[in-house]
Structure formats: C-alpha cells, structure tokens
Amino acid sequence: MSATLRCGMGVLVLLANGLVHAQDAADLEALQGSVALYAGVLQEGLGLNERAGLFSPLSGSVRGTYLAQQGVVLEVTSPLASTRNSFAQFSLGAALERLSAQFASQTGTDAAVPRPDLSTLRETMAMSLRLELVQGEARELLDELERVDVSAQIATALQRAVDAARSLHALAQLDESALNEVLAETAAQRELLSAQVSALQTLRAQISAQTLPLTDEQTAQWRDGLEALREALATLQQHAQERADTLQEQAGQARARREEQWQQELAAFESEVFRLVCDFAGGLRPLPAEEHVTLVLKGLGDDTVQRREDRILVLRQVDALQCLQGEITVQQLQETAQVYSF
Numbered sequence: 001m002s003a004t005l006r007c008g009m010g011v012l013v014l015l016a017n018g019l020v021h022a023q024d025a026a027d028l029e030a031l032q033g034s035v036a037l038y039a040g041v042l043q044e045g046l047g048l049n050e051r052a053g054l055f056s057p058l059s060g061s062v063r064g065t066y067l068a069q070q071g072v073v074l075e076v077t078s079p080l081a082s083t084r085n086s087f088a089q090f091s092l093g094a095a096l097e098r099l100s101a102q103f104a105s106q107t108g109t110d111a112a113v114p115r116p117d118l119s120t121l122r123e124t125m126a127m128s129l130r131l132e133l134v135q136g137e138a139r140e141l142l143d144e145l146e147r148v149d150v151s152a153q154i155a156t157a158l159q160r161a162v163d164a165a166r167s168l169h170a171l172a173q174l175d176e177s178a179l180n181e182v183l184a185e186t187a188a189q190r191e192l193l194s195a196q197v198s199a200l201q202t203l204r205a206q207i208s209a210q211t212l213p214l215t216d217e218q219t220a221q222w223r224d225g226l227e228a229l230r231e232a233l234a235t236l237q238q239h240a241q242e243r244a245d246t247l248q249e250q251a252g253q254a255r256a257r258r259e260e261q262w263q264q265e266l267a268a269f270e271s272e273v274f275r276l277v278c279d280f281a282g283g284l285r286p287l288p289a290e291e292h293v294t295l296v297l298k299g300l301g302d303d304t305v306q307r308r309e310d311r312i313l314v315l316r317q318v319d320a321l322q323c324l325q326g327e328i329t330v331q332q333l334q335e336t337a338q339v340y341s342f
Contacts, residue, residue, distance in 0.1 A: 028066070031286040035072055038283040039064040045276045046269070048078060071292035071317065072284060076273070080266060081299030084308070138207050141222055145204050148230045150237050151197050157240035158186050158193075164247035173254045182247070189240060196232050203229070266300060266311075273297075273313065274334045281320035289318040301341030309341040 039062040043049055048060030060078040067073060165182040168174035174182075203225050273295060284293065294314045301309030315337040323333040 027286060031066055031284075034284055034286050035064040035066055035074075038072070038280060039074055041280050041283060042074065042076070042273070042276055045280075046076070046078065046272060048076075066287075069291065071294060072287055073294045073296065075296045075298060077298045078269065078300070080262070080269060081308075084262060084299065084303075141207050141219075141226065142204065144226055145200060145207075145229075148226060148233060149197075149200055150233050151193060151200075154193050154233070154237045154240050155190075157237065157244045158189055160244035161240065161247050162186050164244065164251040167251040168247065168254055171251070171254045171258055173250070185243075189236060192232075192236055196229060196236065199225075200229055270297070270311075270313070271330075271334070274337070275330050277315065277320050278323035278330050278333055281317070281324040284317060284320075287317050289316075289321065291317055293317055293320060312338075312340050312342055314338040 043060070043062040046060070046062070048062065050059045060076070062074055062076050064072055064074045161182065165174060165179055169176070169179045203222065207222060277293060277295075287293070292314055293316075294312065297311040297313065299308050299310060301311040303309070315333065319328065319333055319336050322328045323330060328336075
C-alpha cells in the first residue's frame with residue numbers, strides 16, 4: 001500500500017471518528033435536555049413541587065443523570081422518607097433532651113468539670129469501711145436494705161413511660177395536654193422516689209455507724225423503717241411499671257398502625273411513578289430502547305440496623321414505550337420491573 005493511500009485512509013478514519021464524536025455529542029446533548037424535562041415532569045406529576053410556605057423548600061425533587069450503555073438514573077426524594085422517622089421507638093428530640101439533662105445534672109449550667117468534694121469523698125470511703133466491719137444482726141439489716149433498694153428499676157420504668165408518651169405525641173396519638181399530664185405525673189413520682197432513696201441512705205448510714213451492741217428496741221425501730229421503705233418502694237415500682245407498660249403498648253400499636261398506613265402510601269406512590277413512566281415514556285425517545293430507566297426512591301427501602309436503604313426500580317425503556325403504545329398495561333410494566341433495596 002502506497003504512502004499516499006495510507007495517508008488518505010488515515011484522513012477518512014479521522015473524519016469518520018470526528019463525525020461519530022460529533023454525533024455522540026449531539027445525541028448526549030439531546031438526551032441531556034430530555035432527561036431534564038422528563039425529571040421535571042415526574043417531579044410535577046408526583047406533587048413534589050409543593051411548598052409549605054413561600055420561602056420553604058420544595059417538598060421533594062427528581063434529579064436525573066445518564067450512564068452510558070446503561071440508561072437514565074433518576075433520584076426521587078419525597079416526603080415519605082421524612083414521615084418514616086416517626087416510626088422510631090423514641091423520638092430524636094426526646095433522646096437529645098435526656099442527654100442534655102444528663103449533662104446538665106453532671107456538669108452544671110457552666111458546663112465546667114466540677115472540682116471533687118474531698119470531705120464527701122472521705123465520708124464515702126469511711127462509710128464503705130464501716131460497712132465492711134459491720135457484722136451480726138446489723139449486717140443482716142444492711143443486706144436486706146440492698147434487696148429493698150429497687151430505685152434503679154423504678155427510674156428505668158419512669159423513663160420508659162416518658163419515652164412512650166413522647167412517641168405517642170410524635171404520632172399524634174397524645175395531645176399536648178395529655179403529654180404534660182404524663183410528664184407531671186412522672187416528675188411527682190421521681191420526687192417520691194428521691195425521698196425514699198434519701199430515707200434509705202439515712203437508715204443505711206445509721207446502721208453502719210452503730211458501734212455498740214444492738215438493743216431490741218433499736219433493732220425493732222430499724223426493722224419498722226425497713227418495712228416501711230419496702231412497702232413504699234414496692235408500691236412505687238408497681239405503679240411505674242404498670243404505667244410504662246400501658247404507654248409502651250399504646251405506642252407500639254400506634255406505630256404499627258402508622259407503618260401500615262405508610263406502606264399503603266408507599267404502594268400508591270410507587271404505582272403513580274410507574275403510571276407517569278408509562279405516560280411520558282416518549283420524553284426519553286433519545287434513550288436507546290435496549291437501555292434502562294432506573295428510579296432511586298431515596299430512603300424508602302429496607303430499614304436495616306446500619307442504615308435506611310433506598311428502594312430501586314429498574315425497568316427497560318422498550319417496556320416503557322410498549323406501555324405508552326398500549327401494548328402492555330401499567331400493572332404489567334410494574335411487574336416487569338426489577339425492584340430491590342440497596
């Protein structure tokens with residue numbers, strides 16, 4: 001082959017490549033415009049252009065992109081993802097309030113690390129040593145006091161009641177007045193618990209400080225005090241646990257009802273997505289028929305321990321065009337799609 005022929009063929013190849021690239025660029029530009037318009041139609045059709053107020057953000061969005069030889073990917077953000085948060089057992093607000101209260105109680109309002117109270121530390125260490133030295137009937141009384149002390153269980157039950165009440169309030173099953181009533185009742189029980197714990201600590205200190213042999217009168221007096229504490233704490237524990245169990249059961253039932261309703265809303269939303277994909281499939285005519293339209297429904301997939309997954313809908317453009325032409329129904333189009341969470 002002559003040099004001239006080789007040169008001529010090279011020019012033809014370059015021209016052909018240039019035409020292909022120009023054609024590709026034109027196709028991509030046309031597809032880009034089609035994807036933007038298609039995403040806008042879906043966003044409008046799904047009601048995601050609504051605003052809560054004049055300066056509020058849109059309720060959702062549809063963002064599209066194209067992956068060569070694969071197809072169009074559309075990310076759909078909808079209010080369904082945010083309403084799903086109400087299914088949590090405890091609201092984020094309640095958790096943050098508890099955390100804030102814990103920090104406040106430990107650090108004070110200035111958030112500074114408190115200096116240790118040396119006199120209190122010495123007294124605590126001295127009491128610990130005295131407790132170890134106590135023997136006989138006094139030792140038995142101290143052991144009974146430990147068994148009577150169910151303050152930790154009561155505090156846990158009271159917190160469970162508060163968390164369940166806040167959950168019911170978040171699910172619109174408990175109004176502000178009823179929530180405040182539960183909070184006030186719990187606060188009153190916490191005060192009672194604090195008083196009982198203080199009495200228990202006082203009795204423990206008296207017994208541990210005893211140096212002389214116990215008299216029958218002193219023993220009887222302490223046992224009366226111990227029995228009074230036992231009855232008071234048992235009553236408080238029973239009431240707190242029953243209240244917490246009742247509220248938690250109500251919260252669980254409310255969450256189950258709300259989740260069932262949400263699943264119905266998701267099914268209706270997904271059906272509307274497929275209807276719009278069918279009705280406006282012609283808007284993606286520049287997309288090769290063998291490629292796919294993938295819709296990523298943000299935050300609407302499985303709720304795993306690690307994260308809340310997206311729900312993925314993958315369908316062929318050729319099937320969408322068949323639906324547009326009436327060759328298959330929207331239901332059949334939905335059945336041909338691959339649906340999964342990721």
